[in-house]
Amino acid sequence: MLDKVKTPQLNVQKKSIYDPTQTGLIYPEIQQFDSFEAERLHRKQRLVAACRAFALEGFDYGFAGHLTIRDPERPELYWTNPMCVHFAQVKVSNLILADHKGQVV
Numbered sequence: 001m002l003d004k005v006k007t008p009q010l011n012v013q014k015k016s017i018y019d020p021t022q023t024g025l026i027y028p029e030i031q032q033f034d035s036f037e038a039e040r041l042h043r044k045q046r047l048v049a050a051c052r053a054f055a056l057e058g059f060d061y062g063f064a065g066h067l068t069i070r071d072p073e074r075p076e077l078y079w080t081n082p083m084c085v086h087f088a089q090v091k092v093s094n095l096i097l098a099d100h101k102g103q104v105v
Contacts (some may be wrong), residue, residue: 036073043069044079044092055056056086071097077105 033039047069059065068078078098081090097105 021083033072039072040079041092043072044095047079047081047095048092051087051090055086057088076100 016024031042033042047067050067054065054067059094066083068080071079073075076099079095080098082086082094082096085094101104
């Protein structure tokens, strides 16, 4: 994903102000998925990676904060790390799906 070379096309409407105008630049693109399940797993894996990064920075567990991602199929719901679980111990299998009020779904 990060190794794609994007060649800008002149006279084409840019999707974003962040699209480069120089040729030969390498920058990440939004990944496309075949299903909600594939995108959900991708997002949950990155959420776990972020929790592990927090652990490396010395944050310990839920009382230190939480991280969330939206569910791709149901954007009103969030995946989050469980309370009182050390950031280094968060796994895809123990993430919690909750609504905006914090109720576990």
